[in-house]
Amino acid sequence: SEDRIRNAALRDRVVPAATAAALIHPGQTVAMSGFTGSGYPKSVPQALAARIEVAHAAGEAFQIRLLTGASTAPELDGALAKVDGIALRLPFQSDPDARRRINDGTLAYIDAHLSHVAQHAWFGFYGDIDVAVVEAVAIREDGSIVPSTSVGNSKTWLDLAKHVIVEVNDWQPAGLEGMHDIYYGTALPPHRRPIPLEHPDDRIGETALRVDPDKIVAVVRTRAPDRNSPFSPVDATSEQIAGHLIEFLRHEVDKGRLPANLLPLQSGVGNIPNAVLAGLAKSGFRDLTAFTEVIQDGMLDLLRSGVLASASCTGFAMSPEANAAFKDEIDFFRRKIILRTQEISNHPELVRRLGCIGMNGMVEVDLYGNINSTHIMGSRMQNGIGGSGDFARNGFMSIFMSPSTAKNGTISSIVPMVSHVDHTEHDVSIIVTEQGLADLRGLSPKQRARQLIDRCAHPDYRDALEDYFERALRDSYGKHTPHLLPEALSWHQRWLDTGDMRPAANPPT
Numbered sequence: 001s002e003d004r005i006r007n008a009a010l011r012d013r014v015v016p017a018a019t020a021a022a023l024i025h026p027g028q029t030v031a032m033s034g035f036t037g038s039g040y041p042k043s044v045p046q047a048l049a050a051r052i053e054v055a056h057a058a059g060e061a062f063q064i065r066l067l068t069g070a071s072t073a074p075e076l077d078g079a080l081a082k083v084d085g086i087a088l089r090l091p092f093q094s095d096p097d098a099r100r101r102i103n104d105g106t107l108a109y110i111d112a113h114l115s116h117v118a119q120h121a122w123f124g125f126y127g128d129i130d131v132a133v134v135e136a137v138a139i140r141e142d143g144s145i146v147p148s149t150s151v152g153n154s155k156t157w158l159d160l161a162k163h164v165i166v167e168v169n170d171w172q173p174a175g176l177e178g179m180h181d182i183y184y185g186t187a188l189p190p191h192r193r194p195i196p197l198e199h200p201d202d203r204i205g206e207t208a209l210r211v212d213p214d215k216i217v218a219v220v221r222t223r224a225p226d227r228n229s230p231f232s233p234v235d236a237t238s239e240q241i242a243g244h245l246i247e248f249l250r251h252e253v254d255k256g257r258l259p260a261n262l263l264p265l266q267s268g269v270g271n272i273p274n275a276v277l278a279g280l281a282k283s284g285f286r287d288l289t290a291f292t293e294v295i296q297d298g299m300l301d302l303l304r305s306g307v308l309a310s311a312s313c314t315g316f317a318m319s320p321e322a323n324a325a326f327k328d329e330i331d332f333f334r335r336k337i338i339l340r341t342q343e344i345s346n347h348p349e350l351v352r353r354l355g356c357i358g359m360n361g362m363v364e365v366d367l368y369g370n371i372n373s374t375h376i377m378g379s380r381m382q383n384g385i386g387g388s389g390d391f392a393r394n395g396f397m398s399i400f401m402s403p404s405t406a407k408n409g410t411i412s413s414i415v416p417m418v419s420h421v422d423h424t425e426h427d428v429s430i431i432v433t434e435q436g437l438a439d440l441r442g443l444s445p446k447q448r449a450r451q452l453i454d455r456c457a458h459p460d461y462r463d464a465l466e467d468y469f470e471r472a473l474r475d476s477y478g479k480h481t482p483h484l485l486p487e488a489l490s491w492h493q494r495w496l497d498t499g500d501m502r503p504a505a506n507p508p509t
């Protein structure tokens, strides 16, 4: 088959992964491609991890500062975290080894809005970027780089890095070429111009990444799949959540508050969003659009059936089966999908203009609608805020979904006060649990509390929430957002002490 490296000078720079990894030095800031397990480099990070392990065994210090688009996979985050090779990580991860190190306090993590990362890098907040490592499906004759299954921050990494390593992955379908839309109109304040995108499927950029060929110090050939995990089958809880949400969307169309084909959808990743997508497939909706970060299995099905007319994203999260089918139907999907930089896929200006419907998961919500998306019991990092804030703050409406309890019912997802705040009450419009849906729009704090207790809380926790709220109404210092401060986080403390938030289940001794 045709060589994916179509520039002769760069063909001469092909080296083994270990040779390329040897160009990365201790203390350097390394910026890699990759977004939710798609389009991340696969062999250089592993070769680098091997090198770090050898250095550590010899008593030498060797860590890097690691920047990406979002989460990656075991070959990148996992391999480097296992050998304690990461001093600083941003802006998002979901790797068990990285998470363990973050929570034992040895890995510094900056949990950033995904739309912020490129501009913060340009502003210089992260210091110099020494090396960029990006995965490509091809290098063109002119040296420009065709990204693979994600774009993420790769444009910015290639613009800013002193040196560039490209992994050309033969496993990725060549037919990805033409799916990308890389916008080069961004500038720094005060020189910014409006972004000329008016419809979710507008193309406003180029199909490949520009790079100064002199910066490319190594090219590595790989042939390996994106490491994607299968989704669990839709369970009853997710199905109920999806049911409530779709009924609500229909109701909004009937009321004339949403057009018949809704507004551009943003959907988080995971089993509940997957259930929502499966529900949309059977809902009767047609010609929907998606302006989102990640396309997962369910969205590919919606594109196939015409429920979804087009989808704009910055990466994929596909199961191995979905990925195989995607490769077979790449010519169809290239007409339906636009892969953008995450700076554009999540851009506040665009999310506001298009009026996106943001649908994301949460850890917990409090009586007044503040959302915790990231921290377990206020201090343990789960994944990160990801793009949820970009859409929650700026969308037409912002929906958060979760089962009403966690950890076998020992935790209520509706709590008096959240133990960490990612999305404030001002950014949240709809809460959905398997119990029901609370529409918080246009409600005052006390009205919101009533809705959340009555519609979303699990019956095991309803009385305790009601009791807290009533006593807060009576005794709170202020009666606008009533709280009993010594008690507000006592449910979390009780769980830490006894393993159960329910007072009766495990009375403290």
Ligand code: 0RQ
Pocket (backbone or CB within 6 Å): 036, 070, 071, 092, 114, 267, 268, 269, 270, 271, 272, 293, 294, 360, 361, 362, 363, 364, 373, 374, 376, 377, 382, 383, 384, 385, 386, 387, 388, 406, 407, 411, 412, 413
């Ligand atoms: O822990 O795996 O140890 O059992 O949190 O929870 O129920 O599997 O749900 O995978 O949808 O994750 C908010 C984390 C939900 C996700 C969050 C525990 C639970 C389990 C995972 P275990 P589930 P999900 C697009 C947008 C932020 C990023 C985002 C997330 C684990 O949605 O990361 O939105 N969001 N990105 O047991 C204690 C609670 C809990 C709890 C759940 N109340 N208390 N533990 N858990 N609720 C994508 C990108 O931006 C890239």
